Amino acid sequence: xxxxxxxxxxxxxxxxxxxxxxxxxxxxxxxxxxxxxxxxxxxxxxxxxxxxxxxxxxxxxxxxxxxxxxxxxxxxxxxxxxxxxxxxxxxxxxxxxxxx
Amino acid sequence: xxxxxxxxxxxxxxxxxxxxxxxxxxxxxxxxxxxxxxxxxxxxxxxxxxxxxxxxxxxxxxxxxxxxxxxxxxxxxxxxxxxxxxxxxxxxxxxxxxxx
Amino acid sequence: xxxxxxxxxxxxxxxxxxxxxxxxxxxxxxxxxxxxxxxxxxxxxxxxxxxxxxxxxxxxxxxxxxxxxxxxxxxxxxxxxxxxxxxxxxxxxxxxxxxx
Amino acid sequence: xxxxxxxxxxxxxxxxxxxxxxxxxxxxxxxxxxxxxxxxxxxxxxxxxxxxxxxxxxxxxxxxxxxxxxxxxxxxxxxxxxxxxxxxxxxxxxxxxxxx
Numbered sequence: 001x002x003x004x005x006x007x008x009x010x011x012x013x014x015x016x017x018x019x020x021x022x023x024x025x026x027x028x029x030x031x032x033x034x035x036x037x038x039x040x041x042x043x044x045x046x047x048x049x050x051x052x053x054x055x056x057x058x059x060x061x062x063x064x065x066x067x068x069x070x071x072x073x074x075x076x077x078x079x080x081x082x083x084x085x086x087x088x089x090x091x092x093x094x095x096x097x098x099x100x
Numbered sequence: 101x102x103x104x105x106x107x108x109x110x111x112x113x114x115x116x117x118x119x120x121x122x123x124x125x126x127x128x129x130x131x132x133x134x135x136x137x138x139x140x141x142x143x144x145x146x147x148x149x150x151x152x153x154x155x156x157x158x159x160x161x162x163x164x165x166x167x168x169x170x171x172x173x174x175x176x177x178x179x180x181x182x183x184x185x186x187x188x189x190x191x192x193x194x195x196x197x198x199x200x
Numbered sequence: 201x202x203x204x205x206x207x208x209x210x211x212x213x214x215x216x217x218x219x220x221x222x223x224x225x226x227x228x229x230x231x232x233x234x235x236x237x238x239x240x241x242x243x244x245x246x247x248x249x250x251x252x253x254x255x256x257x258x259x260x261x262x263x264x265x266x267x268x269x270x271x272x273x274x275x276x277x278x279x280x281x282x283x284x285x286x287x288x289x290x291x292x293x294x295x296x297x298x299x300x
Numbered sequence: 301x302x303x304x305x306x307x308x309x310x311x312x313x314x315x316x317x318x319x320x321x322x323x324x325x326x327x328x329x330x331x332x333x334x335x336x337x338x339x340x341x342x343x344x345x346x347x348x349x350x351x352x353x354x355x356x357x358x359x360x361x362x363x364x365x366x367x368x369x370x371x372x373x374x375x376x377x378x379x380x381x382x383x384x385x386x387x388x389x390x391x392x393x394x395x396x397x398x399x400x
Contacts, residue, residue, distance in 0.1 A: 045169065049167060
């Protein structure tokens, strides 16, 4: 694991970047609430599964955009300062979990 | 696609069943809000990705429990009344989407 | 787990069915050999990854066709003879592994 | 896409590296042949699915080791020469396909 005392990205996320990710997560939060409603209304199981698949896909998209930014900033910066391999091992480890 | 005029499970979900699924979804909703907070606090990307993977895993679990119930009730009932193949085609179609 | 002393499908696969699946597997086998050649020729990593993704997708397709047949024959037969739940638990268990 | 006229890794794979990957792929090839035999012997569908899942897992492992090497060599080299973003976009694109 890469030592990250402060555990922040090397380049702080800008206000706009934060807003874009948070907005996507708010939409996902709304979709999760939507499924709760479907369960309470006893809606057809396959329709529920289609919704769950849609949320999973949306979360994967957010995850890939986070991973991309991480690689472009944190990993690239580690590579430039000669500590790339540790950062890449950490990245691959989390991508393995993520791609399950 | 199986014709489902009313789009409900053949056996209605009991109050307890609904509560169990809704509680799991509420926990997932809380996790999604947790990631929003992580983004706002500009937390380390890999930690965000670990959380997103956890939510994906939790959603898959809910999805499989919905699929299991669906197969035990709706699909089984279709099989018994001689309309199994259509119900199974529909199930496989949604499992394909879901396993991406 | 469903007790399957002889471990065969309830409806034996026909000669045509076997041939269709085996042909798809032979194509996949050829693709795996193709990647070996790519490695030996030191081909570009991303091209190798694209090929591996293609094989994974082809294997998933075969897997889903096996799962569909299994559900239409073995699971349906178990449902009709009143042992559906065990067969469905087994199916869900293997689908979980498969969708990783 | 990163322009790769010759389409080779920036650091050629060593003889040992090639051998290690090819051996893993040969094992996978053997597993694919094993499934063909299972189909010909009309073996139980769930056992076939377990084997297919095992091959998928083995292929994912090979894929991640290829992706790791690619990131440590090709992507890192691109980052150092100021062309990191293109290489990272290409990496993310193939990881998306791969994680399906």
